[in-house]
Amino acid sequence: MAAWRVLARELEVYRRRTPRSAALREAARAVLPGGNNRSSIFLQPYPVYVTEGSGCRLTDLDGHTYMDFGNNYTAAILGHAHPAVVAALTAQARRGASFAAPTAAEVTLARLLCERVPGLEQVRFTNSGTEATLMACRAARAFTGKSAIAKFEGGYHGSHEHAEVSVAPTLDRAGPPDAPAAVPSNPAIPEGVVRDVLVLPYNNAEASIRLIQANRDRLAAVIVEPVLGAAGMIPAKPEFLRTLRSVTQECGILLIFDEVISFRVAPGGAQGLTGIRPDLTTLGKIIGGGLPVGAFGGRADIMALFDPSGGSPRVAHAGTFNGNPMTLEAGAATLRELTPAVYEGLGALGHRLRLGAQKALEEAGLTGCVTGVESLFSLHFAPPPVTDYRAAARGDREALQAAVVMLLNRGIMLVPKGSGCISTPMGEAEVDAFLAAFREVSSLLATG
Numbered sequence: 001m002a003a004w005r006v007l008a009r010e011l012e013v014y015r016r017r018t019p020r021s022a023a024l025r026e027a028a029r030a031v032l033p034g035g036n037n038r039s040s041i042f043l044q045p046y047p048v049y050v051t052e053g054s055g056c057r058l059t060d061l062d063g064h065t066y067m068d069f070g071n072n073y074t075a076a077i078l079g080h081a082h083p084a085v086v087a088a089l090t091a092q093a094r095r096g097a098s099f100a101a102p103t104a105a106e107v108t109l110a111r112l113l114c115e116r117v118p119g120l121e122q123v124r125f126t127n128s129g130t131e132a133t134l135m136a137c138r139a140a141r142a143f144t145g146k147s148a149i150a151k152f153e154g155g156y157h158g159s160h161e162h163a164e165v166s167v168a169p170t171l172d173r174a175g176p177p178d179a180p181a182a183v184p185s186n187p188a189i190p191e192g193v194v195r196d197v198l199v200l201p202y203n204n205a206e207a208s209i210r211l212i213q214a215n216r217d218r219l220a221a222v223i224v225e226p227v228l229g230a231a232g233m234i235p236a237k238p239e240f241l242r243t244l245r246s247v248t249q250e251c252g253i254l255l256i257f258d259e260v261i262s263f264r265v266a267p268g269g270a271q272g273l274t275g276i277r278p279d280l281t282t283l284g285k286i287i288g289g290g291l292p293v294g295a296f297g298g299r300a301d302i303m304a305l306f307d308p309s310g311g312s313p314r315v316a317h318a319g320t321f322n323g324n325p326m327t328l329e330a331g332a333a334t335l336r337e338l339t340p341a342v343y344e345g346l347g348a349l350g351h352r353l354r355l356g357a358q359k360a361l362e363e364a365g366l367t368g369c370v371t372g373v374e375s376l377f378s379l380h381f382a383p384p385p386v387t388d389y390r391a392a393a394r395g396d397r398e399a400l401q402a403a404v405v406m407l408l409n410r411g412i413m414l415v416p417k418g419s420g421c422i423s424t425p426m427g428e429a430e431v432d433a434f435l436a437a438f439r440e441v442s443s444l445l446a447t448g
């Protein structure tokens with residue numbers, strides 16, 4: 001597969017199609033570093049600038065439309081500008097955007113979440129998933145009196161210090177597969193923080209048990225994504241999650257499920273699907289209806305850390321826009337649309353897409369596989385099975401970049417890492433359009 005040749009050809013097409021995006025990116029360079037404001041959406045040579053989203057379609061500055069399988073990194077589960085969300089936002093905008101006082105919206109959305117997610121007895125709202133995982137780790141340290149956090153290699157929990165360790169380490173620095181090194185993602189992560197992060201191998205129960213038991217005296221929490229998102233939508237084996245539940249319980253360590261992405265898989269998230277109940281849960285993305293959001297919650301005895309009733313709380317958690325009613329009204333409107341039948345429909349379309357894309361790779365004779373679960377999927381040009389970060393990291397990056405650009409040129413948008421998901425405005429026609437484009441992309445990649 002001569003991916004570079006295909007990529008060069010497709011980049012020429014891309015540049016020809018998107019002169020207005022290219023020009024705006026050039027202008028942006030003067031005021032935004034590299035013209036970029038969000039590392040995860042940068043695409044070489046530049047991303048397309050979006051002017052509008054409606055249902056499952058986006059329009060760019062040059063007037064092209066795309067079927068949006070990127071869905072703002074899984075957040076846009078109802079697609080864009082869903083009438084129920086627009087109505088909720090419009091009504092709240094008329095009543096005022098945010099106040100230094102609580103509103104009924106926070107009680108409503110908290111109830112909706114606690115009813116659905118088995119591990120949520122109580123919850124607090126933040127403005128991002130980053131803040132949610134930061135606060136969950138902080139709660140675990142305060143509750144247990146221990147300072148270290150265990151996370152999985154390739155796991156992404158946002159952009160705070162403890163989270164930015166071994167997110168995407170180069171394999172030459174990653175250490176042994178069954179005892180991964182803690183590799184800071186950038187030079188700003190303090191050595192003390194790196195020492196306080198234990199890195200575990202995903203989907204490897206045996207090694208994880210050994211490492212957790214050996215570090216039981218210093219570990220406050222183990223944080224895990226039930227679907228390893230940023231590494232390429234890699235589902236955890238239920239048995240692996242069950243093992244984490246029992247070993248953390250046995251060692252007096254809290255188990256945090258980061259369900260910022262996996263809350264998409266079922267009304268109660270991955271914990272609803274598997275019946276495994278963590279001590280704390282973090283949420284984000286879909287629960288804000290497209291607005292900035294995060295939430296963390298869990299056992300009431302842990303969440304009591306934040307209770308101010310007796311004077312000041314043991315752990316304070318302020319934030320000018322925490323629980324602002326714009327976000328929470330949009331979130332509640334979204335959750336009300338998400339009935340069990342809707343989740344089933346999303347999952348069936350995800351299944352159709354994964355099967356079809358896998359078949360396209362095989363028919364073209366390409367080395368690759370499609371991971372994911374329910375409405376989530378990710379393309380890998382790596383030998384199957386891809387069950388952890390290292391297997392994904394061994395994939396052909398050039399082929400992946402080529403596939404993403406080729407799909408864009410054919411009116412299909414993924415996120416730059418080659419992941420995507422289904423939104424409710426999509427049906428079989430959209431999935432089949434994706435598959436037709438992907439069959440063409442695969443055969444072009446195979447023939448170079």
Ligand SMILES: Cc1ncc(COP(=O)(O)O)c(C=O)c1O
Pocket residue numbers: 073127128129130131133156157158159225229230258259260261284285293294
């Ligand atoms: C599993 C997971 N946790 C946390 C985050 C951070 O969320 P945010 O981007 O809202 O800060 C993300 C973002 O992609 C995520 O995928």
